[in-house]
Amino acid sequence: MKKVNQQSTLTITPRSLDMQAADLLREQILSGSFAPGTRLLEVDLSAQFGLSRGTIRSALQQLTHEGLAVQYPYRGCAVCSLSAQDAWELYTLRQALETLAARLACDQITPERSQRLQAALSQLANAASQQNWREVAEADFALHQVIVQAAGHRRLQAQYKVVEQQIRLYIISCNALYSDLDQIVAEHQHLVNAIISGDATLAEQVAKSHNTDGEMLVEQLRQAEVV
Amino acid sequence: MKKVNQQSTLTITPRSLDMQAADLLREQILSGSFAPGTRLLEVDLSAQFGLSRGTIRSALQQLTHEGLAVQYPYRGCAVCSLSAQDAWELYTLRQALETLAARLACDQITPERSQRLQAALSQLANAASQQNWREVAEADFALHQVIVQAAGHRRLQAQYKVVEQQIRLYIISCNALYSDLDQIVAEHQHLVNAIISGDATLAEQVAKSHNTDGEMLVEQLRQAEVV
DNA sequence: AATCTAGAGATTGTTGACAATCAGCAAAAA
DNA sequence: TTTTTGCTGATTGTCAACAATCTCTAGATT
Numbered sequence A, B: 001m002k003k004v005n006q007q008s009t010l011t012i013t014p015r016s017l018d019m020q021a022a023d024l025l026r027e028q029i030l031s032g033s034f035a036p037g038t039r040l041l042e043v044d045l046s047a048q049f050g051l052s053r054g055t056i057r058s059a060l061q062q063l064t065h066e067g068l069a070v071q072y073p074y075r076g077c078a079v080c081s082l083s084a085q086d087a088w089e090l091y092t093l094r095q096a097l098e099t100l101a102a103r104l105a106c107d108q109i110t111p112e113r114s115q116r117l118q119a120a121l122s123q124l125a126n127a128a129s130q131q132n133w134r135e136v137a138e139a140d141f142a143l144h145q146v147i148v149q150a151a152g153h154r155r156l157q158a159q160y161k162v163v164e165q166q167i168r169l170y171i172i173s174c175n176a177l178y179s180d181l182d183q184i185v186a187e188h189q190h191l192v193n194a195i196i197s198g199d200a201t202l203a204e205q206v207a208k209s210h211n212t213d214g215e216m217l218v219e220q221l222r223q224a225e226v227v
Numbered sequence C: 001a002a003t004c005t006a007g008a009g010a011t012t013g014t015t016g017a018c019a020a021t022c023a024g025c026a027a028a029a030a
Numbered sequence D: 001t002t003t004t005t006g007c008t009g010a011t012t013g014t015c016a017a018c019a020a021t022c023t024c025t026a027g028a029t030t
Helices: A017-030 A042-049 A053-065 A084-107 A111-129 A133-150 A154-174 A181-197 A200-208 A212-226 B017-030 B042-049 B053-065 B084-107 B111-129 B133-150 B154-174 B181-197 B200-208 B212-226
Strands: A069-072 A076-079 B069-072 B076-079
Touching: A017 A042, A017 A053, A017 A154, A042 A053, A053 A069, A053 B053, A084 A133, A084 A154, A084 A181, A084 A200, A084 A212, A084 B084, A084 B154, A111 A133, A111 A181, A133 A154, A133 A181, A154 B084, A181 A200, B017 B042, B017 B053, B017 B154, B042 B053, B053 B069, B084 B133, B084 B154, B084 B181, B084 B200, B084 B212, B111 B133, B111 B181, B133 B154, B133 B181, B181 B200
Parallel strands: none
Antiparallel strands: A069 A076, B069 B076
Protein backbone atom coordinates (compact mmCIF):
# COMPACT_ATOMS: atom_id res chain seq x y z
CA MET A 1 0.00 0.00 0.00
CA LYS A 2 1.77 3.17 -1.18
CA LYS A 3 1.85 5.98 1.33
CA VAL A 4 0.57 9.31 0.14
CA ASN A 5 3.18 11.95 0.91
CA GLN A 6 4.04 15.51 0.12
CA GLN A 7 5.80 14.65 -3.12
CA SER A 8 2.92 12.70 -4.50
CA THR A 9 0.73 14.05 -7.26
CA LEU A 10 -2.20 12.94 -5.16
CA THR A 11 -1.53 15.46 -2.45
CA ILE A 12 -3.99 18.21 -1.77
CA THR A 13 -2.03 21.25 -0.71
CA PRO A 14 -4.02 23.42 1.68
CA ARG A 15 -4.20 26.96 0.53
CA SER A 16 -5.72 29.64 2.69
CA LEU A 17 -8.76 31.49 1.39
CA ASP A 18 -6.90 34.77 1.13
CA MET A 19 -4.24 33.18 -1.05
CA GLN A 20 -6.91 31.51 -3.18
CA ALA A 21 -8.64 34.84 -3.60
CA ALA A 22 -5.33 36.43 -4.56
CA ASP A 23 -4.71 33.66 -7.11
CA LEU A 24 -8.11 34.17 -8.68
CA LEU A 25 -7.76 37.94 -8.80
CA ARG A 26 -4.27 37.64 -10.30
CA GLU A 27 -5.68 35.40 -12.99
CA GLN A 28 -8.45 37.87 -13.76
CA ILE A 29 -5.96 40.70 -14.01
CA LEU A 30 -3.47 38.79 -16.17
CA SER A 31 -6.17 37.48 -18.47
CA GLY A 32 -7.41 40.99 -19.12
CA SER A 33 -10.77 40.54 -17.40
CA PHE A 34 -9.84 43.40 -15.09
CA ALA A 35 -8.31 46.14 -17.18
CA PRO A 36 -5.67 48.49 -15.73
CA GLY A 37 -7.43 51.13 -13.67
CA THR A 38 -10.30 48.83 -12.74
CA ARG A 39 -11.32 49.50 -9.17
CA LEU A 40 -10.97 46.53 -6.86
CA LEU A 41 -13.27 47.27 -3.96
CA GLU A 42 -13.25 45.10 -0.89
CA VAL A 43 -17.00 45.34 -0.52
CA ASP A 44 -17.71 44.30 -4.11
CA LEU A 45 -15.19 41.48 -4.21
CA SER A 46 -16.34 40.27 -0.81
CA ALA A 47 -19.91 39.93 -2.11
CA GLN A 48 -18.72 38.42 -5.41
CA PHE A 49 -16.43 35.79 -3.83
CA GLY A 50 -18.60 35.07 -0.79
CA LEU A 51 -15.73 35.84 1.57
CA SER A 52 -15.28 38.36 4.34
CA ARG A 53 -13.79 41.73 3.62
CA GLY A 54 -10.75 40.96 5.78
CA THR A 55 -9.92 37.98 3.60
CA ILE A 56 -10.23 40.04 0.44
CA ARG A 57 -8.16 42.73 2.05
CA SER A 58 -5.35 40.29 2.67
CA ALA A 59 -5.56 39.08 -0.94
CA LEU A 60 -5.37 42.64 -2.22
CA GLN A 61 -2.36 43.29 -0.02
CA GLN A 62 -0.68 40.36 -1.68
CA LEU A 63 -1.42 41.72 -5.16
CA THR A 64 -0.19 45.14 -4.12
CA HIS A 65 3.11 43.57 -3.11
CA GLU A 66 3.32 41.96 -6.53
CA GLY A 67 2.83 45.28 -8.24
CA LEU A 68 -0.42 44.24 -9.92
CA ALA A 69 -2.61 46.50 -7.78
CA VAL A 70 -2.28 49.95 -6.27
CA GLN A 71 -3.83 50.84 -2.94
CA TYR A 72 -5.42 54.23 -2.24
CA PRO A 73 -6.01 54.43 1.52
CA TYR A 74 -9.72 54.77 2.30
CA ARG A 75 -10.51 55.18 -1.39
CA GLY A 76 -10.16 51.73 -2.77
CA CYS A 77 -7.68 49.65 -4.68
CA ALA A 78 -7.20 49.46 -8.45
CA VAL A 79 -5.48 47.34 -11.06
CA CYS A 80 -2.16 48.96 -11.79
CA SER A 81 -1.91 51.22 -14.83
CA LEU A 82 1.32 51.60 -16.70
CA SER A 83 3.24 54.51 -18.00
CA ALA A 84 6.19 54.50 -20.35
CA GLN A 85 8.34 55.09 -17.27
CA ASP A 86 6.96 51.93 -15.71
CA ALA A 87 7.65 49.98 -18.87
CA TRP A 88 11.19 51.29 -18.97
CA GLU A 89 11.71 50.26 -15.38
CA LEU A 90 10.41 46.79 -16.05
CA TYR A 91 12.44 46.36 -19.20
CA THR A 92 15.69 47.49 -17.57
CA LEU A 93 15.09 45.50 -14.41
CA ARG A 94 14.13 42.39 -16.33
CA GLN A 95 17.26 42.66 -18.38
CA ALA A 96 19.44 42.90 -15.29
CA LEU A 97 17.75 39.86 -13.79
CA GLU A 98 17.98 37.87 -17.01
CA THR A 99 21.64 38.73 -17.34
CA LEU A 100 22.30 37.46 -13.84
CA ALA A 101 20.24 34.36 -14.55
CA ALA A 102 22.12 33.63 -17.77
CA ARG A 103 25.48 33.88 -16.02
CA LEU A 104 24.46 31.71 -13.07
CA ALA A 105 22.71 29.16 -15.27
CA CYS A 106 25.82 28.96 -17.36
CA ASP A 107 28.02 28.48 -14.29
CA GLN A 108 25.88 25.56 -13.23
CA ILE A 109 24.97 24.05 -16.58
CA THR A 110 24.28 20.29 -16.70
CA PRO A 111 23.28 17.99 -19.58
CA GLU A 112 19.77 17.73 -18.17
CA ARG A 113 19.39 21.48 -17.96
CA SER A 114 20.77 21.84 -21.49
CA GLN A 115 18.06 19.52 -22.71
CA ARG A 116 15.38 21.52 -21.01
CA LEU A 117 16.70 24.70 -22.57
CA GLN A 118 16.74 23.11 -25.99
CA ALA A 119 13.21 21.82 -25.53
CA ALA A 120 11.95 25.27 -24.52
CA LEU A 121 13.73 26.78 -27.51
CA SER A 122 12.01 24.26 -29.80
CA GLN A 123 8.64 25.28 -28.43
CA LEU A 124 9.49 28.89 -29.22
CA ALA A 125 10.54 28.03 -32.77
CA ASN A 126 7.34 26.04 -33.30
CA ALA A 127 5.17 28.90 -32.11
CA ALA A 128 7.01 31.32 -34.38
CA SER A 129 6.66 29.05 -37.41
CA GLN A 130 2.90 29.10 -36.85
CA GLN A 131 2.92 32.92 -36.69
CA ASN A 132 1.03 32.72 -33.42
CA TRP A 133 2.28 35.65 -31.44
CA ARG A 134 0.41 34.72 -28.28
CA GLU A 135 2.09 31.35 -28.20
CA VAL A 136 5.38 33.01 -29.02
CA ALA A 137 4.95 35.22 -26.00
CA GLU A 138 4.15 32.22 -23.82
CA ALA A 139 7.06 30.21 -25.19
CA ASP A 140 9.32 33.24 -24.68
CA PHE A 141 8.26 33.49 -21.03
CA ALA A 142 8.61 29.75 -20.57
CA LEU A 143 12.14 29.72 -21.96
CA HIS A 144 13.20 32.49 -19.62
CA GLN A 145 11.61 30.64 -16.74
CA VAL A 146 13.77 27.63 -17.55
CA ILE A 147 16.87 29.83 -17.57
CA VAL A 148 15.96 31.48 -14.30
CA GLN A 149 15.25 28.12 -12.69
CA ALA A 150 18.60 26.83 -13.91
CA ALA A 151 20.25 29.65 -11.97
CA GLY A 152 19.34 27.93 -8.69
CA HIS A 153 18.52 31.20 -6.98
CA ARG A 154 15.22 31.40 -5.14
CA ARG A 155 15.13 35.15 -4.71
CA LEU A 156 15.97 35.68 -8.35
CA GLN A 157 13.10 33.41 -9.32
CA ALA A 158 10.68 35.22 -7.06
CA GLN A 159 11.71 38.65 -8.25
CA TYR A 160 11.77 37.59 -11.88
CA LYS A 161 8.24 36.26 -11.53
CA VAL A 162 6.97 39.56 -10.14
CA VAL A 163 8.56 41.45 -13.02
CA GLU A 164 7.20 38.97 -15.54
CA GLN A 165 3.68 39.33 -14.23
CA GLN A 166 3.80 43.07 -14.55
CA ILE A 167 5.13 42.74 -18.08
CA ARG A 168 2.24 40.42 -18.89
CA LEU A 169 -0.15 43.04 -17.58
CA TYR A 170 1.39 45.65 -19.80
CA ILE A 171 1.40 43.44 -22.87
CA ILE A 172 -2.31 42.84 -22.43
CA SER A 173 -3.11 46.49 -21.87
CA CYS A 174 -1.22 47.49 -25.00
CA ASN A 175 -2.35 44.70 -27.29
CA ALA A 176 1.33 44.40 -28.04
CA LEU A 177 2.20 42.44 -31.12
CA TYR A 178 5.46 40.78 -32.04
CA SER A 179 6.48 42.04 -35.42
CA ASP A 180 9.43 39.87 -36.24
CA LEU A 181 9.03 36.37 -34.93
CA ASP A 182 12.07 35.00 -36.72
CA GLN A 183 14.35 37.50 -35.08
CA ILE A 184 12.98 36.55 -31.72
CA VAL A 185 13.75 32.91 -32.32
CA ALA A 186 17.26 33.75 -33.52
CA GLU A 187 17.97 35.85 -30.44
CA HIS A 188 16.84 33.12 -28.14
CA GLN A 189 18.81 30.53 -30.06
CA HIS A 190 21.88 32.65 -29.55
CA LEU A 191 21.15 33.00 -25.82
CA VAL A 192 20.55 29.30 -25.25
CA ASN A 193 23.70 28.39 -27.16
CA ALA A 194 25.72 30.80 -25.08
CA ILE A 195 24.41 29.38 -21.81
CA ILE A 196 24.93 25.80 -22.88
CA SER A 197 28.45 26.61 -24.06
CA GLY A 198 29.52 27.15 -20.47
CA ASP A 199 31.07 30.53 -21.32
CA ALA A 200 29.55 32.73 -18.60
CA THR A 201 30.93 36.00 -19.95
CA LEU A 202 29.42 35.27 -23.36
CA ALA A 203 26.10 34.22 -21.80
CA GLU A 204 26.04 37.46 -19.88
CA GLN A 205 26.82 39.57 -22.93
CA VAL A 206 24.16 37.90 -25.03
CA ALA A 207 21.58 38.29 -22.26
CA LYS A 208 22.47 41.95 -22.02
CA SER A 209 21.82 42.42 -25.72
CA HIS A 210 18.58 40.49 -25.52
CA ASN A 211 16.02 43.20 -25.60
CA THR A 212 13.89 43.23 -28.70
CA ASP A 213 10.49 42.83 -27.09
CA GLY A 214 11.33 45.08 -24.16
CA GLU A 215 12.42 47.98 -26.32
CA MET A 216 9.38 47.57 -28.51
CA LEU A 217 7.10 47.69 -25.50
CA VAL A 218 8.68 50.86 -24.14
CA GLU A 219 8.44 52.53 -27.52
CA GLN A 220 4.79 51.62 -27.96
CA LEU A 221 3.93 53.05 -24.58
CA ARG A 222 5.88 56.21 -25.31
CA GLN A 223 3.95 56.74 -28.55
CA ALA A 224 0.66 56.02 -26.84
CA GLU A 225 1.46 58.70 -24.27
CA VAL A 226 2.41 61.27 -26.90
CA VAL A 227 -0.87 60.87 -28.82
CA MET B 1 -0.77 83.23 7.00
CA LYS B 2 1.19 80.36 5.43
CA LYS B 3 -0.85 77.38 4.37
CA VAL B 4 0.28 74.06 5.69
CA ASN B 5 0.51 71.69 2.74
CA GLN B 6 1.79 68.26 1.87
CA GLN B 7 5.30 69.45 1.17
CA SER B 8 5.68 71.21 4.49
CA THR B 9 7.79 69.76 7.25
CA LEU B 10 4.86 70.47 9.54
CA THR B 11 2.65 67.87 7.89
CA ILE B 12 1.52 64.86 9.81
CA THR B 13 1.35 61.98 7.40
CA PRO B 14 -1.28 59.46 8.40
CA ARG B 15 0.08 56.00 8.60
CA SER B 16 -2.18 53.09 9.30
CA LEU B 17 -1.64 51.10 12.47
CA ASP B 18 -0.61 48.00 10.58
CA MET B 19 2.10 49.89 8.74
CA GLN B 20 3.25 51.49 12.00
CA ALA B 21 3.42 48.07 13.59
CA ALA B 22 5.40 46.78 10.61
CA ASP B 23 7.79 49.74 10.93
CA LEU B 24 8.37 49.06 14.58
CA LEU B 25 8.88 45.35 14.06
CA ARG B 26 11.27 46.01 11.19
CA GLU B 27 13.28 48.28 13.44
CA GLN B 28 13.41 45.66 16.17
CA ILE B 29 14.58 43.04 13.70
CA LEU B 30 17.20 45.24 12.04
CA SER B 31 18.52 46.50 15.35
CA GLY B 32 19.08 42.94 16.55
CA SER B 33 16.43 43.04 19.27
CA PHE B 34 14.71 40.13 17.56
CA ALA B 35 17.37 37.64 16.54
CA PRO B 36 16.91 35.42 13.47
CA GLY B 37 14.65 32.52 14.41
CA THR B 38 12.76 34.54 17.00
CA ARG B 39 9.13 33.59 16.93
CA LEU B 40 6.78 36.45 16.08
CA LEU B 41 3.43 35.35 17.40
CA GLU B 42 0.33 37.35 16.64
CA VAL B 43 -1.06 36.78 20.11
CA ASP B 44 2.10 37.97 21.88
CA LEU B 45 2.68 40.99 19.65
CA SER B 46 -0.98 41.92 19.86
CA ALA B 47 -0.76 42.05 23.65
CA GLN B 48 2.61 43.83 23.55
CA PHE B 49 1.54 46.53 21.08
CA GLY B 50 -2.03 46.92 22.32
CA LEU B 51 -3.42 46.22 18.86
CA SER B 52 -5.76 43.60 17.50
CA ARG B 53 -4.40 40.39 16.08
CA GLY B 54 -5.65 41.25 12.60
CA THR B 55 -3.59 44.41 12.56
CA ILE B 56 -0.49 42.53 13.67
CA ARG B 57 -1.24 39.93 11.07
CA SER B 58 -1.22 42.53 8.35
CA ALA B 59 2.08 43.92 9.64
CA LEU B 60 3.63 40.46 9.61
CA GLN B 61 2.43 39.94 6.06
CA GLN B 62 4.29 43.08 5.09
CA LEU B 63 7.48 41.86 6.74
CA THR B 64 7.12 38.49 5.09
CA HIS B 65 7.05 40.21 1.71
CA GLU B 66 10.20 42.06 2.62
CA GLY B 67 11.94 38.80 3.38
CA LEU B 68 12.52 39.69 7.03
CA ALA B 69 10.04 37.15 8.37
CA VAL B 70 8.94 33.66 7.42
CA GLN B 71 5.38 32.48 7.88
CA TYR B 72 4.52 28.94 9.01
CA PRO B 73 0.78 28.49 8.47
CA TYR B 74 -1.00 27.82 11.74
CA ARG B 75 2.31 27.56 13.57
CA GLY B 76 3.50 31.10 13.84
CA CYS B 77 5.86 33.46 12.12
CA ALA B 78 9.59 33.89 12.77
CA VAL B 79 12.39 36.28 12.01
CA CYS B 80 14.16 34.96 8.95
CA SER B 81 17.32 32.91 9.49
CA LEU B 82 20.05 32.89 6.92
CA SER B 83 22.06 30.21 5.28
CA ALA B 84 25.16 30.57 3.15
CA GLN B 85 22.87 29.97 0.18
CA ASP B 86 20.74 32.93 1.23
CA ALA B 87 23.81 35.09 1.59
CA TRP B 88 25.01 34.05 -1.84
CA GLU B 89 21.66 34.92 -3.30
CA LEU B 90 21.66 38.32 -1.68
CA TYR B 91 25.21 39.08 -2.70
CA THR B 92 24.64 38.10 -6.34
CA LEU B 93 21.30 39.88 -6.54
CA ARG B 94 22.65 42.99 -4.91
CA GLN B 95 25.51 43.06 -7.33
CA ALA B 96 23.19 42.81 -10.32
CA LEU B 97 21.05 45.63 -8.96
CA GLU B 98 24.06 47.80 -8.15
CA THR B 99 25.46 47.24 -11.60
CA LEU B 100 22.19 48.36 -13.15
CA ALA B 101 22.07 51.34 -10.79
CA ALA B 102 25.62 52.38 -11.64
CA ARG B 103 24.91 52.29 -15.36
CA LEU B 104 21.64 54.19 -15.11
CA ALA B 105 23.07 56.73 -12.66
CA CYS B 106 25.94 57.27 -15.04
CA ASP B 107 23.58 57.73 -18.00
CA GLN B 108 21.76 60.44 -16.07
CA ILE B 109 24.59 62.02 -14.16
CA THR B 110 24.25 65.72 -13.25
CA PRO B 111 26.55 68.10 -11.36
CA GLU B 112 24.21 68.03 -8.38
CA ARG B 113 24.18 64.26 -8.30
CA SER B 114 27.95 64.19 -8.61
CA GLN B 115 28.20 66.37 -5.55
CA ARG B 116 25.96 64.09 -3.58
CA LEU B 117 28.05 61.09 -4.58
CA GLN B 118 31.22 62.88 -3.53
CA ALA B 119 29.68 63.86 -0.24
CA ALA B 120 28.62 60.30 0.49
CA LEU B 121 32.09 59.09 -0.43
CA SER B 122 33.61 61.58 2.02
CA GLN B 123 31.40 60.23 4.77
CA LEU B 124 32.68 56.77 4.00
CA ALA B 125 36.29 57.89 4.06
CA ASN B 126 35.75 59.66 7.38
CA ALA B 127 34.22 56.60 8.95
CA ALA B 128 37.06 54.45 7.71
CA SER B 129 39.70 56.83 9.05
CA GLN B 130 38.11 56.48 12.47
CA GLN B 131 38.25 52.68 12.20
CA ASN B 132 34.58 52.58 13.10
CA TRP B 133 33.24 49.66 11.17
CA ARG B 134 29.62 50.27 12.09
CA GLU B 135 29.79 53.74 10.66
CA VAL B 136 31.63 52.37 7.66
CA ALA B 137 28.76 49.97 7.07
CA GLU B 138 26.24 52.76 7.35
CA ALA B 139 28.23 55.06 5.08
CA ASP B 140 28.59 52.18 2.62
CA PHE B 141 24.83 51.65 2.56
CA ALA B 142 24.22 55.39 2.31
CA LEU B 143 26.54 55.75 -0.67
CA HIS B 144 24.80 52.95 -2.52
CA GLN B 145 21.46 54.50 -1.72
CA VAL B 146 22.63 57.72 -3.38
CA ILE B 147 23.69 55.76 -6.46
CA VAL B 148 20.41 53.86 -6.62
CA GLN B 149 18.43 57.07 -6.22
CA ALA B 150 20.44 58.67 -9.00
CA ALA B 151 19.23 55.87 -11.29
CA GLY B 152 15.71 57.36 -11.25
CA HIS B 153 14.09 53.94 -11.17
CA ARG B 154 11.41 53.40 -8.54
CA ARG B 155 11.25 49.61 -8.78
CA LEU B 156 15.01 49.36 -8.57
CA GLN B 157 14.96 51.47 -5.42
CA ALA B 158 12.25 49.35 -3.85
CA GLN B 159 13.96 46.09 -4.70
CA TYR B 160 17.35 47.34 -3.65
CA LYS B 161 15.93 48.39 -0.31
CA VAL B 162 14.49 44.93 0.33
CA VAL B 163 17.83 43.33 -0.48
CA GLU B 164 19.67 45.84 1.67
CA GLN B 165 17.44 45.13 4.64
CA GLN B 166 18.06 41.45 4.40
CA ILE B 167 21.78 42.06 4.18
CA ARG B 168 21.58 44.20 7.30
CA LEU B 169 19.84 41.36 9.07
CA TYR B 170 22.59 38.98 8.10
CA ILE B 171 25.37 41.35 9.08
CA ILE B 172 23.85 41.65 12.54
CA SER B 173 23.37 37.93 12.94
CA CYS B 174 26.99 37.24 11.96
CA ASN B 175 28.65 40.05 13.86
CA ALA B 176 30.40 40.66 10.59
CA LEU B 177 33.45 42.84 10.75
CA TYR B 178 35.10 44.79 8.01
CA SER B 179 38.72 43.78 7.91
CA ASP B 180 40.18 46.21 5.44
CA LEU B 181 38.54 49.59 5.64
CA ASP B 182 41.01 51.28 3.34
CA GLN B 183 40.30 48.86 0.55
CA ILE B 184 36.59 49.52 0.94
CA VAL B 185 37.13 53.25 0.59
CA ALA B 186 39.34 52.72 -2.46
CA GLU B 187 36.76 50.53 -4.14
CA HIS B 188 34.02 53.04 -3.58
CA GLN B 189 36.21 55.87 -4.76
CA HIS B 190 36.75 53.95 -7.96
CA LEU B 191 33.01 53.35 -8.37
CA VAL B 192 32.02 56.96 -7.75
CA ASN B 193 34.67 58.20 -10.16
CA ALA B 194 33.43 55.84 -12.83
CA ILE B 195 29.83 56.98 -12.43
CA ILE B 196 30.76 60.65 -12.41
CA SER B 197 32.95 60.17 -15.48
CA GLY B 198 29.85 59.52 -17.57
CA ASP B 199 31.32 56.32 -18.99
CA ALA B 200 28.46 53.88 -18.45
CA THR B 201 30.38 50.79 -19.57
CA LEU B 202 33.15 51.59 -17.10
CA ALA B 203 30.63 52.30 -14.32
CA GLU B 204 29.03 48.97 -15.00
CA GLN B 205 32.31 47.07 -14.98
CA VAL B 206 33.45 48.66 -11.75
CA ALA B 207 30.10 47.94 -10.09
CA LYS B 208 30.38 44.34 -11.21
CA SER B 209 33.78 44.03 -9.55
CA HIS B 210 32.51 45.73 -6.43
CA ASN B 211 32.10 42.84 -4.12
CA THR B 212 34.49 42.81 -1.20
CA ASP B 213 31.99 42.87 1.62
CA GLY B 214 29.56 40.53 -0.12
CA GLU B 215 32.11 37.81 -0.73
CA MET B 216 33.36 38.11 2.80
CA LEU B 217 29.88 37.68 4.15
CA VAL B 218 29.22 34.58 2.10
CA GLU B 219 32.50 33.06 3.17
CA GLN B 220 31.84 33.71 6.84
CA LEU B 221 28.47 32.06 6.62
CA ARG B 222 29.93 29.08 4.80
CA GLN B 223 32.51 28.57 7.54
CA ALA B 224 29.90 28.98 10.24
CA GLU B 225 27.86 26.23 8.60
CA VAL B 226 30.79 23.86 8.30
CA VAL B 227 31.66 24.11 12.01
C1' DA C 1 -19.25 85.70 -6.32
C1' DA C 2 -15.86 83.31 -3.67
C1' DT C 3 -14.69 80.75 0.30
C1' DC C 4 -15.58 77.95 4.18
C1' DT C 5 -18.07 74.44 6.80
C1' DA C 6 -20.76 70.53 7.79
C1' DG C 7 -22.78 66.39 6.51
C1' DA C 8 -23.52 62.25 3.76
C1' DG C 9 -22.05 58.43 1.17
C1' DA C 10 -18.42 55.36 -0.05
C1' DT C 11 -14.83 52.95 1.30
C1' DT C 12 -11.17 51.24 4.20
C1' DG C 13 -9.07 50.26 8.95
C1' DT C 14 -9.57 47.83 13.32
C1' DT C 15 -11.58 44.91 16.60
C1' DG C 16 -13.00 40.74 19.25
C1' DA C 17 -15.19 36.38 18.72
C1' DC C 18 -15.66 32.05 16.49
C1' DA C 19 -13.67 28.45 13.24
C1' DA C 20 -9.79 25.77 11.50
C1' DT C 21 -5.23 23.67 11.48
C1' DC C 22 -1.04 21.75 13.31
C1' DA C 23 2.15 19.23 16.33
C1' DG C 24 2.79 16.59 20.22
C1' DC C 25 1.48 13.20 23.37
C1' DA C 26 -1.00 9.63 25.71
C1' DA C 27 -3.80 5.75 25.24
C1' DA C 28 -5.61 2.02 22.55
C1' DA C 29 -5.09 -1.43 19.07
C1' DA C 30 -2.44 -4.61 16.33
C1' DT D 1 7.01 -3.36 20.47
C1' DT D 2 5.07 -0.70 16.86
C1' DT D 3 1.40 1.65 14.82
C1' DT D 4 -2.82 4.05 14.97
C1' DT D 5 -6.17 7.06 16.94
C1' DG D 6 -8.00 10.71 19.50
C1' DC D 7 -7.44 14.64 22.25
C1' DT D 8 -5.42 18.97 23.77
C1' DG D 9 -3.04 23.18 23.62
C1' DA D 10 -1.15 26.62 20.73
C1' DT D 11 -1.63 29.28 17.05
C1' DT D 12 -3.52 31.10 12.85
C1' DG D 13 -7.56 31.95 9.57
C1' DT D 14 -12.03 34.08 8.91
C1' DC D 15 -15.96 36.56 10.05
C1' DA D 16 -19.24 40.48 11.00
C1' DA D 17 -19.62 44.67 13.41
C1' DC D 18 -17.93 49.04 14.74
C1' DA D 19 -14.58 53.00 13.98
C1' DA D 20 -12.06 56.08 10.91
C1' DT D 21 -10.99 58.56 6.70
C1' DC D 22 -11.78 60.65 2.26
C1' DT D 23 -14.30 63.10 -1.36
C1' DC D 24 -17.99 65.63 -2.90
C1' DT D 25 -21.81 68.67 -2.49
C1' DA D 26 -25.04 71.78 -0.56
C1' DG D 27 -25.64 75.43 2.40
C1' DA D 28 -23.80 79.17 5.17
C1' DT D 29 -20.66 82.89 5.61
C1' DT D 30 -17.80 86.60 4.00
